[in-house]
Amino acid sequence: MSPRDTTTGHVLEKMILPALEQGGYEVTTQAVIEDRPGGKAHKVDALATKEGKRFLISLKWQQVSGTAEQKVPFEVMSLALAVLTGGYDKAYLVLGGEGWTLRDYFIGGGLTTHLKDIDQVKILTLESFTALANGGRL
Numbered sequence: 001m002s003p004r005d006t007t008t009g010h011v012l013e014k015m016i017l018p019a020l021e022q023g024g025y026e027v028t029t030q031a032v033i034e035d036r037p038g039g040k041a042h043k044v045d046a047l048a049t050k051e052g053k054r055f056l057i058s059l060k061w062q063q064v065s066g067t068a069e070q071k072v073p074f075e076v077m078s079l080a081l082a083v084l085t086g087g088y089d090k091a092y093l094v095l096g097g098e099g100w101t102l103r104d105y106f107i108g109g110g111l112t113t114h115l116k117d118i119d120q121v122k123i124l125t126l127e128s129f130t131a132l133a134n135g136g137r138l
Contacts, residue, residue, distance in 0.1 A: 013029065013045055013046070013059055015096070015126065015130070016046070016057070016059065016094065016126070016129065016130060016133060017029070017046070019129075019130045019133040019134040020046065020048050020057075020133045022133075022134050023050070023132075023133045023134050023135060023136035023137070023138070024050055024136045025048040025049060025050045025055075025133065025136070025138070026048070026049045026050065027046050027047070027048050027049075028046065028047045028049075029045065029046050030043055030044075030045065031043065031044050031046070031047035033047070033056065033082050033086055033088075034081065034082045034085055034086045036074075036078040036081070037074075037077055037078060037081060042078050042082060044056045044057060044058050044079075044082075044091075045057055045058055045059040046059075048133070048138060050136065050138070053089040053138075054087070054088045054089055055088065055089055055090050055091070055092065055138045056079055056082055056083065056088050056090070056091040056092070057091070057092045057094065057129075058075055058079060058091070058092070058093050058094070059093075059094045059096065060072065060075070060093065060094070060095050060096070061096045061097045062095070062096075062097040062098075062099035062100045062103075063097045063098065063099050064099040065099050065101060066099060068099075068100075069100065069101065069102045069106075072093070072095075072102075072106055072111075072123075073111060073114070073115060075093055076093060076111060076115055076118055076121050076123070077115060079091035079093060079120065079121045080115070080116070080117040080118060080120040080121050081117070083117075083120040083121070084117060084120060090120065090121075090122065090138065091120060091121045091122070092121070092122050092123075092124060092129060092138070093106075093121055093122070093123045093124070094124055094125070094126055094129045095107070095123065095124070095125060095126070096125070096126035097126075103125070106123045107123050107124065107125060111123075
């Protein structure tokens with residue numbers, strides 16, 4: 001069995017950075033923020049700042065079916081905790097790629113009955129996030 005290609009997420013990062021810059025955000029990539037639940041360091045793909053507001057952005061790319069879907073609930077928990085304890089204004093979890101079987105479930109609010117403080121995190125498609133970022137409306 002050949003190893004999984006885990007570098008495809010870098011493509012997603014390169015796709016959203018121009019939109020954030022166009023929207024007037026200052027961006028730090030691969031920013032280490034508060035610890036995740038359980039104490040391990042949490043690194044987000046981007047920290048966007050504009051007019052004194054700070055936004056956490058986590059990117060998940062699922063090109064073919066795989067394990068990214070299993071990581072979504074824990075990422076949402078981690079982002080919500082960071083917003084509540086770290087003074088961030090909002091967090092975004094961006095789901096890109098064609099390999100998602102649960103994307104509509106996640107974007108449609110399917111996790112709201114299962115996770116506390118999920119209102120701190122907005123789960124969006126790549127296209128929806130890019131439109132918000134490009135227009136400076138995070």
